[in-house]
Amino acid sequence: MNFESFGEQTVAIHAGEAPDALTGASAPNIVMSTTFAVDANTGFSVETMNENDPWLYTRWGNPTLHQLELKLAALERAEAAVVFASGMGAISALLLHLLKAGDHAVVSDVAYAAMSELTNDVLPGLGIEITRVNTADAASVADAVRPDTRLVYIESPCNPLLRLTDIAAVADIAHGAGARLVIDSTFATPAATRPLALGADFVVHSLTKYLCGHGDALGGAVLGSRADLAPLRKKTAIRLGGSLSPFNAWLIMRGMATFPMRMRVHEDNAMRVASFLESHPKVSRVIYPGLPSHPQYELARRQMRNFSGILTFGMADGRAEAARMAPKLRVVHYAVSLGHHRSLLFYLHGEDLLKSSFRLGSPQQLQSWHEFAGEGLFRLSVGLEDADDIIADLRQALDD
Numbered sequence: 001m002n003f004e005s006f007g008e009q010t011v012a013i014h015a016g017e018a019p020d021a022l023t024g025a026s027a028p029n030i031v032m033s034t035t036f037a038v039d040a041n042t043g044f045s046v047e048t049m050n051e052n053d054p055w056l057y058t059r060w061g062n063p064t065l066h067q068l069e070l071k072l073a074a075l076e077r078a079e080a081a082v083v084f085a086s087g088m089g090a091i092s093a094l095l096l097h098l099l100k101a102g103d104h105a106v107v108s109d110v111a112y113a114a115m116s117e118l119t120n121d122v123l124p125g126l127g128i129e130i131t132r133v134n135t136a137d138a139a140s141v142a143d144a145v146r147p148d149t150r151l152v153y154i155e156s157p158c159n160p161l162l163r164l165t166d167i168a169a170v171a172d173i174a175h176g177a178g179a180r181l182v183i184d185s186t187f188a189t190p191a192a193t194r195p196l197a198l199g200a201d202f203v204v205h206s207l208t209k210y211l212c213g214h215g216d217a218l219g220g221a222v223l224g225s226r227a228d229l230a231p232l233r234k235k236t237a238i239r240l241g242g243s244l245s246p247f248n249a250w251l252i253m254r255g256m257a258t259f260p261m262r263m264r265v266h267e268d269n270a271m272r273v274a275s276f277l278e279s280h281p282k283v284s285r286v287i288y289p290g291l292p293s294h295p296q297y298e299l300a301r302r303q304m305r306n307f308s309g310i311l312t313f314g315m316a317d318g319r320a321e322a323a324r325m326a327p328k329l330r331v332v333h334y335a336v337s338l339g340h341h342r343s344l345l346f347y348l349h350g351e352d353l354l355k356s357s358f359r360l361g362s363p364q365q366l367q368s369w370h371e372f373a374g375e376g377l378f379r380l381s382v383g384l385e386d387a388d389d390i391i392a393d394l395r396q397a398l399d400d
């Protein structure tokens, strides 16, 4: 079925699914089988695998995983998707697919910590050269690309700063240099931005976050053209083996059915919580793409149809405030991760992060970091509880 003419909510519910042909079951079955009975002429190597071959072995493909891939592709308006056991599983498979020894990649100087750490030593250890730039400044990307650049990697908004990158501008720069553009769109989600339409070649999601939405299943995905994803599936998805459990795929599909409506509530709640925090005397700074005070508010309005549910704020002596507030919170959980129906708060200390995860070389990079992060930042993933209850919980924890 072609979903192009349907609304997002209909796509989220129906894409990839149909009543089961055998039983009439309306909800998708979970196919947990790792292997499938085949005829005796079936080939054994992934080298001879074709897209429409019968199911053979779940690491190669599985009916439940396939349903999730179709649903994700329909929502992102991508030709194809490949799912993985986690967001990091998706990112590592994609990077190892696109890069080899002798290649050069330009990556956002601030990105998801594990991704950034992967580019600190693992990729250079394989002979891949990395240049880190603040991709919010398109001119720095243009300065960094070279004839051997194969890949430009961005996040918008980036974790944890919520700094934005102009996707269309950076896509032009990457393509002008003969490189591919990868974007991790976990924070924006398909409800806000469709990066493929803006020129990105690959979109990555941690399904663990908004797409699952309930904090009970890890998962990841890479989306892009059929021509790009068929070799990715063969080369690194199947061979590196970061396969998603069909049970998790089923949980993620179930979560995705309400994804567009959840994103509207995440945004409404985040807007209200952001305004409350901006007016609180103890809060020195609030960063949220939906606030006119965001340094890139114009770009946010141009590039995001939904401002999503993550904001950051600063307080004097953040580490001590975090220790004081964490045990007082009742609605908000003091925990990592984001995009769940529950509100989640976590404090990230600036100097610690600069030592462990990010290597910011230039004064311009450090200046941009401090503009967004100050000494440290509280990352708040605003959940789907009643906004009044989230605000009341934060108020009682903030006030002595």
Ligand SMILES: *Cc1c(COP(=O)(O)O)cnc(C)c1O
Pocket: 086, 087, 088, 089, 112, 155, 159, 184, 186, 187, 206, 207, 208, 209, 218, 219, 220
């Ligand atoms: C959480 C996250 C990841 C990693 O996803 P996992 O599912 O935890 O492996 C990658 N990118 C961003 C932006 C994230 O927030």
